[in-house]
Amino acid sequence: MKSKSKTFYRYILSYALVLFLPVAVLFTLFNSFLFDRYSHEIAESSSRLLGQMQENLDTQLEQLVNISYMIQNNSVVNLRTNEGDVVAARKAVETLGVLHSVSSLPDHLVTYRSGTDYCFTSSSRISPEKLFTSQLVYASHTLEDFYAAVDRPENIFTWPADTVRQYGGQETEYITLFISASGGVRTPKLRTAYLIPSSRIRSSVSSITEEYGGSIQITDPEGTLLLGIGPVTREEYLQAGTPAAGDTVSLSGEKYLLSSAHSSVAGWDYTVLIPSRVIEAPMQHMRQLMILLLIAVSVIGATAVYFLSNLHYKPLKRLTEKALSSHDPQPGASRGGPADEMRQVEAVLDALAQESRSSRMALEESRSVLLQNGLHRLLSGEYTPALKEELSRNGLSLSDTGMYRMAVLDCDKTRLSVLREEADVFMASLSFGNQDAVLCSSLPGEGCFAILFPGAGEDDGIEDSLYSLKDRLEDVCGVPVSVGLSLPCSAQDIGEAYSQAVRALQFRLVRGSGCLVVYSADPGTVSSxxxxxxxxxxxxxxxxxxxxxxxxxxxxxxxxxxxxxxxxxxxxxxxxxxxxxxxxxxxxxxxxxxxxxxxxxxxxxxxxxxxxxxxxxxxxxxxxxxxxxxxxxxLQPDSGYDRLQEMKAYIEENCFDEIFSLQAMADRFSLTPSNLSHYFKSCAGQGVLEYVQSRRKKEACRLLSQTDEPVQVVGEKVGMPNVSSFIRFFKQQTGITPGQYRKQNRNTAE
Structure with missing residues (x-):
C-alpha cells in the first residue's frame, strides 16, 4: 500500500508541474512581455488606421489628378477657343459636369487658364471676379491669391482650410486643391481647383478621432497646416520639437503616441496623435482579468490534477497487479492471460501513436500560419531579434551575414490559390545556399505573391529558376505571368528588397505582361x-x-x-x-x-x-x-475597329466587377493606362469610364424594371456594392432615384 501511495503522489506532482509551472511563468512574464506586445499592437493598429485613411484619400485624390489630366487633354474643354463661343462653352460646362460626377470628394470644380476672361465650373461659365465676389467668397483668400495659385510651377498646390460663403449665404469650410496636368513655369497655364469639404475628410478619419480620441494634423510639404482635427493644436505640437514616428510626446501634461504618413499624390503629410491613456486603460483591465483567470485556473487545475492522477493510477494499479501475478503464476493457471494483456498494451500504444501523428500534422499547419504572419511583418520592413527567433521556430532561419533576393509574381487572380500551390510544390524542389526558397502565399492585394530566395549572389541561378516557374504557371493559367526581382540584400533589408521587386514588376506597363524584370539602381553613374x-x-x-x-x-x-x-x-x-x-x-x-x-x-x-x-x-x-x-x-492604316471590338468585349465581361480598373484593362491590352484611355476615346467617341458608366446604367435600368430585387442587390450586380454610391450614381445618370425609376416603369407597364 505504501508503494502505491508514492506512485499516486508522483502523478499528482507531475500533473501539478505540467499545469501550474507554465501558468506561473506566463503570469510572471506578463508585465514584461504581453503588455509590451499589446501596446505594440495598439500602435500598429493606429498605423494601419492611418494607412487605410491615407490610401482612401490618395485613391480619391488620384482620381482628381486623372480628371485634371482629362480636362487638360479634352478638346471640348479648351478655354482658349471656348471663351467667346456660347455653344462651345455650354458643351465645356456639360463635360465638366460629367467629369465632376465621377468623384464624390469635391463639392465644386473650377477650371481656369491664366490670362483669360472666364473660368468654367461644372454648372456655368463665369468671370473669376464674379465667381470670387458673389458665389464663392473666401474668408482668407482673394482673387489675386487665386491668380497666383494658377501660375505656380507646382503640379499640385493646396490652400489651407478656409470658410467660404456661397451664393445664398451658406458658409462651408473647404480645402482648395489646385491641380495642373502640365508642370513647370510656362504660361498660360490651365489649372483646375477642387473645393473639398473639410467635413468629408473629418468623416474619413472618424475612427481615429472618435474611437481613440486622437488628433490629426494635415500639412503641406512646407509644413503649413491645411486641416487640424482633434484637441491638439499645431502650435502645441511644434513646441514639442520633432519627435520620430512611434515615439511618445508630452503635450499639455498628457502623453500622446505619434504616427505619421505621407501622401505621394498630393504631397500632404498626416500626423496622428493618440492619447497614451487610451492604450493603458485596456492593459489595466486585462491585468485584472488575468488575475481572476489565474485564481479560477488554480481552483479548476487542482481539481483536475487530483481527478487525472486518480484516473491514471487505477489502470496502472491493475496492470501492476497482473504483471506481478504473471511472474508468480499459481499452479494450474492459464498462460494465455499475460499474452492477452500484452496485446491490450500494444493496442493502447498503437492508439497513442495515431494520436501523436494527428497532433504532429496539426502542429505543422499551425507553424505554416505563424510563418506566413512572420513573413508579412518581415516584408513590411520589420526586422527584430524577436521576429527572427519566431521565424526560426517556424522553419525559416535568417542569417545576418547571408544574402537574399525577393521576387514578386503577378498572376491571374481568379486562379490564385491553384497557382500558389503549384509554385509551392515547384520551389520545394529547389535549394539555395543549403536552404529552401520560401513562398509568401497571402500578400495583401489581388493577383500576386512573393518568393524569398536565400543564398543570393553572383550566378545564383535564381533568374533561371524563375523562368522555369513562370513557364509552369503560364501553362496552368493560360495567361502571361509577370515577375519582378530585387537585387541581393542582407536579411535586415528584406523589406527594401520586396519594395524593389514591386517597383520592378511595374515595368510591365512598358514591357508588357509576361516579362521578368530585375531591379537596377545603377548607382555608379548619373543615369539611373x-x-x-x-x-x-x-x-x-x-x-x-x-x-x-x-x-x-x-x-x-x-x-x-x-x-x-x-x-x-x-x-x-x-x-x-x-x-x-x-x-x-x-x-x-x-x-x-x-x-x-x-x-x-x-x-x-x-x-x-x-x-x-x-x-x-x-x-x-x-x-x-x-x-x-x-x-x-x-502597313495599311489601322482603323482600330478590331482592337476596339476586343476592348468593348473585355468591358462587357468585366465592367460589372467591383474591382474593374483602367490599370487591369491596360495590362490586358499591353498599353499604358493613358494611351488606352486616349485610344478608346478616339475610336469610340467616349472615354472608358464613360462607357463603363453607360453600361452599368443600362444594366441597372433593366434590373430595376424587370426584377423585384432590392436596390442594394441591383447595385452589387452592376459593380457598386455601396448602396449610397449606387443611388447617387443612378440619380446623376438618370435624374431620378432607383426607387422612383422602378415605380415609374411599373406604372407604365400597368
Missing part, C-alpha cells in the same frame, strides 16, 4: 531608374497606335541622341533598347491577324543580350529605327 524615359516611351506607343511615321522617327532619333551621352551606363542603354524594341513590336503587330510578317522580328530582343558595348547597342537600335520606319510605310 529616375532617368528612365518612361514618358517618351508612352508617347512613342501613342504614335505607333496612330501609325504616325514622322513622329515615330523623330522620337526614336531623339532617344538615340540621349543614349549616346558619356554619363549613360551600358546596363541603362541595354534596358532602354530592349524596351523600345519590345514595345514597338508588341504595339505594331500584336493581335493583327492576316498581316504579313514584320520586317523587325522579336528575335532582335535576344540579339541585344549578346552585345557588350554601348556603340554596338546604339548601332543595333539605329538599324531598328530605320527598319521600323520603312515597315510602317508599307
Amino acid at each position: 531608374l529616375q532617368d528612365y524615359p518612361r514618358e517618351q516611351l508612352e508617347q512613342l506607343q501613342w504614335y505607333l497606335l496612330q501609325r504616325d511615321t514622322e513622329n515615330v522617327s523623330r522620337l526614336l532619333h531623339r532617344l538615340l541622341g540621349s543614349l549616346q551621352k558619356d554619363s549613360v551606363s551600358f546596363n541603362f542603354v541595354r534596358m532602354v533598347c530592349f524596351d523600345v524594341v519590345n514595345m514597338t513590336v508588341r504595339t505594331l503587330y500584336t493581335g493583327r491577324e492576316g498581316t504579313p510578317a514584320p520586317a523587325v522580328r522579336p528575335e532582335m530582343l535576344e540579339q541585344l543580350l549578346s552585345f557588350d558595348t554601348v556603340p554596338e547597342l546604339v548601332g543595333q537600335l539605329e538599324t531598328f529605327v530605320d527598319e521600323t520606319c520603312a515597315s510602317m510605310e508599307t
Whole structure:
C-alpha cells in the first residue's frame, strides 16, 4: 500500500508541474512581455488606421489628378477657343459636369487658364471676379491669391482650410486643391481647383478621432497646416520639437503616441496623435482579468490534477497487479492471460501513436500560419531579434551575414490559390545556399505573391529558376505571368528588397505582361531608374497606335541622341533598347491577324543580350529605327475597329466587377493606362469610364424594371456594392432615384 501511495503522489506532482509551472511563468512574464506586445499592437493598429485613411484619400485624390489630366487633354474643354463661343462653352460646362460626377470628394470644380476672361465650373461659365465676389467668397483668400495659385510651377498646390460663403449665404469650410496636368513655369497655364469639404475628410478619419480620441494634423510639404482635427493644436505640437514616428510626446501634461504618413499624390503629410491613456486603460483591465483567470485556473487545475492522477493510477494499479501475478503464476493457471494483456498494451500504444501523428500534422499547419504572419511583418520592413527567433521556430532561419533576393509574381487572380500551390510544390524542389526558397502565399492585394530566395549572389541561378516557374504557371493559367526581382540584400533589408521587386514588376506597363524584370539602381553613374524615359516611351506607343511615321522617327532619333551621352551606363542603354524594341513590336503587330510578317522580328530582343558595348547597342537600335520606319510605310492604316471590338468585349465581361480598373484593362491590352484611355476615346467617341458608366446604367435600368430585387442587390450586380454610391450614381445618370425609376416603369407597364 505504501508503494502505491508514492506512485499516486508522483502523478499528482507531475500533473501539478505540467499545469501550474507554465501558468506561473506566463503570469510572471506578463508585465514584461504581453503588455509590451499589446501596446505594440495598439500602435500598429493606429498605423494601419492611418494607412487605410491615407490610401482612401490618395485613391480619391488620384482620381482628381486623372480628371485634371482629362480636362487638360479634352478638346471640348479648351478655354482658349471656348471663351467667346456660347455653344462651345455650354458643351465645356456639360463635360465638366460629367467629369465632376465621377468623384464624390469635391463639392465644386473650377477650371481656369491664366490670362483669360472666364473660368468654367461644372454648372456655368463665369468671370473669376464674379465667381470670387458673389458665389464663392473666401474668408482668407482673394482673387489675386487665386491668380497666383494658377501660375505656380507646382503640379499640385493646396490652400489651407478656409470658410467660404456661397451664393445664398451658406458658409462651408473647404480645402482648395489646385491641380495642373502640365508642370513647370510656362504660361498660360490651365489649372483646375477642387473645393473639398473639410467635413468629408473629418468623416474619413472618424475612427481615429472618435474611437481613440486622437488628433490629426494635415500639412503641406512646407509644413503649413491645411486641416487640424482633434484637441491638439499645431502650435502645441511644434513646441514639442520633432519627435520620430512611434515615439511618445508630452503635450499639455498628457502623453500622446505619434504616427505619421505621407501622401505621394498630393504631397500632404498626416500626423496622428493618440492619447497614451487610451492604450493603458485596456492593459489595466486585462491585468485584472488575468488575475481572476489565474485564481479560477488554480481552483479548476487542482481539481483536475487530483481527478487525472486518480484516473491514471487505477489502470496502472491493475496492470501492476497482473504483471506481478504473471511472474508468480499459481499452479494450474492459464498462460494465455499475460499474452492477452500484452496485446491490450500494444493496442493502447498503437492508439497513442495515431494520436501523436494527428497532433504532429496539426502542429505543422499551425507553424505554416505563424510563418506566413512572420513573413508579412518581415516584408513590411520589420526586422527584430524577436521576429527572427519566431521565424526560426517556424522553419525559416535568417542569417545576418547571408544574402537574399525577393521576387514578386503577378498572376491571374481568379486562379490564385491553384497557382500558389503549384509554385509551392515547384520551389520545394529547389535549394539555395543549403536552404529552401520560401513562398509568401497571402500578400495583401489581388493577383500576386512573393518568393524569398536565400543564398543570393553572383550566378545564383535564381533568374533561371524563375523562368522555369513562370513557364509552369503560364501553362496552368493560360495567361502571361509577370515577375519582378530585387537585387541581393542582407536579411535586415528584406523589406527594401520586396519594395524593389514591386517597383520592378511595374515595368510591365512598358514591357508588357509576361516579362521578368530585375531591379537596377545603377548607382555608379548619373543615369539611373529616375532617368528612365518612361514618358517618351508612352508617347512613342501613342504614335505607333496612330501609325504616325514622322513622329515615330523623330522620337526614336531623339532617344538615340540621349543614349549616346558619356554619363549613360551600358546596363541603362541595354534596358532602354530592349524596351523600345519590345514595345514597338508588341504595339505594331500584336493581335493583327492576316498581316504579313514584320520586317523587325522579336528575335532582335535576344540579339541585344549578346552585345557588350554601348556603340554596338546604339548601332543595333539605329538599324531598328530605320527598319521600323520603312515597315510602317508599307502597313495599311489601322482603323482600330478590331482592337476596339476586343476592348468593348473585355468591358462587357468585366465592367460589372467591383474591382474593374483602367490599370487591369491596360495590362490586358499591353498599353499604358493613358494611351488606352486616349485610344478608346478616339475610336469610340467616349472615354472608358464613360462607357463603363453607360453600361452599368443600362444594366441597372433593366434590373430595376424587370426584377423585384432590392436596390442594394441591383447595385452589387452592376459593380457598386455601396448602396449610397449606387443611388447617387443612378440619380446623376438618370435624374431620378432607383426607387422612383422602378415605380415609374411599373406604372407604365400597368
